[in-house]
Amino acid sequence: MAGSRALLTALFVLAIAFYPRSVDANFAKSMSFNWGADHSSMTNNGNDLQLVLDTTSGSGIQSKKQFLFGSIEMLIKLVPGNSAGTVTAYYMSSTGSGHDEIDFEFLGNVSGQPYIIHTNIYCQGNGSREQQFYPWFDPTADFHNYTIHWNPTEVVWYVDSMPIRVFRNYQSEGIPYPSQQAMRVYSSLWNADNWATRGGLDKIDWNNAPFIARYSHFRARACKWQGPISFSQCTAQTPGNWWMSPVYSKLSYAKQGQMNWVRNNYMIYDYCKDTKRFNGQMPPECYKPQF
Numbered sequence: 015m016a017g018s019r020a021l022l023t024a025l026f027v028l029a030i031a032f033y034p035r036s037v038d039a040n041f042a043k044s045m046s047f048n049w050g051a052d053h054s055s056m057t058n059n060g061n062d063l064q065l066v067l068d069t070t071s072g073s074g075i076q077s078k079k080q081f082l083f084g085s086i087e088m089l090i091k092l093v094p095g096n097s098a099g100t101v102t103a104y105y106m107s108s109t110g111s112g113h114d115e116i117d118f119e120f121l122g123n124v125s126g127q128p129y130i131i132h133t134n135i136y137c138q139g140n141g142s143r144e145q146q147f148y149p150w151f152d153p154t155a156d157f158h159n160y161t162i163h164w165n166p167t168e169v170v171w172y173v174d175s176m177p178i179r180v181f182r183n184y185q186s187e188g189i190p191y192p193s194q195q196a197m198r199v200y201s202s203l204w205n206a207d208n209w210a211t212r213g214g215l216d217k218i219d220w221n222n223a224p225f226i227a228r229y230s231h232f233r234a235r236a237c238k239w240q241g242p243i244s245f246s247q248c249t250a251q252t253p254g255n256w257w258m259s260p261v262y263s264k265l266s267y268a269k270q271g272q273m274n275w276v277r278n279n280y281m282i283y284d285y286c287k288d289t290k291r292f293n294g295q296m297p298p299e300c301y302k303p304q305f
């Protein structure tokens with residue numbers, strides 16, 4: 015008896031020792047539904063998630079915690095088949111007026127036509143910094159890794175570890191950057207057929223409902239916001255805050271090469287090239303080295 019109790023105790027201690035690593039890898043523990051919970055689900059002990067859009071509603075989740083800097087990772091398999099008019103959004107956002115936000119949005123398409131990977135960043139309530147890409151793979155055939163790496167020097171959007179976009183901090187030159195407000199992680203699947211696919215020409219075909227986006231492996235390796243005291247904790251260069259370390263202040267040459275490849279071959283819209291929209295008076299960061 016005593017022996018088995020000792021064994022149980024040992025197992026319990028082991029379980030505790032390994033427990034913290036998995037905390038942020040789980041939808042059930044780290045996120046909750048904020049929309050459409052009744053027709054969406056978390057399965058596989060909360061490690062997998064599916065968001066559903068049907069004629070009754072879309073659905074969405076948000077992280078329980080807020081974060082200031084970190085690396086936010088999600089594996090997503092987008093709505094297959096005719097997904098025209100649907101948008102799967104995956105983003106971080108602070109709350110209140112003058113909010114900061116970092117976006118991935120996946121704009122669906124009719125069968126066989128490409129999704130658009132839409133990115134944007136809001137600083138103190140102001141967005142208008144869209145860049146769009148075609149994926150170089152079929153994002154509905156399998157899970158792909160979409161990661162937002164956010165620290166005080168830059169925001170990097172990664173797709174399967176390939177950087178597709180960098181937004182650098184030029185705050186010292188008066189250019190806004192999200193560095194003061196903690197953000198939650200959100201994802202949602204919704205009807206945006208007034209604009210999403212070919213500018214709204216292709217509508218949702220409800221005969222294909224329900225539309226389902228699948229998720230796994232959510233990891234928020236990020237600094238948890240626990241009130242104003244967190245500010246110095248989250249901006250400190252500590253080993254725990256590995257996403258702040260100097261290697262993450264600038265892309266390596268290899269990563270720059272990957273990003274150039276994506277941008278040269280798959281970028282379809284860049285606000286910094288849209289001279290008509292800005293009347294030739296481009297946003298100031300467009301004149302800066304982008305990475």
Ligand SMILES: *[C@@H]1O[C@H](CO)[C@@H](O)[C@H](O)[C@H]1NC(C)=O
Nearest residue numbers: 087159161172174175176231
């Ligand atoms: C996802 O991509 C990020 C950024 O490159 C990387 O740190 C992470 O290890 C990747 N995760 C998986 C499961 O491949």
Ligand SMILES: *[C@@H]1O[C@H](CO)[C@@H](O)[C@H](O)[C@H]1NC(C)=O
Nearest residue numbers: 121122123127128130211212
């Ligand atoms: C959908 O396919 C059309 C035709 O290939 C393309 O012009 C468009 O960029 C694609 N994506 C979206 C989201 O409209």
Ligand SMILES: *[C@@H]1O[C@H](CO)[C@@H](O)[C@H](O)[C@H]1NC(C)=O
Nearest residue numbers: 140141142143292296297298
């Ligand atoms: C919002 O951001 C855009 C893009 O950087 C810029 O052109 C515009 O002037 C900004 N608007 C305000 C009100 O700050």
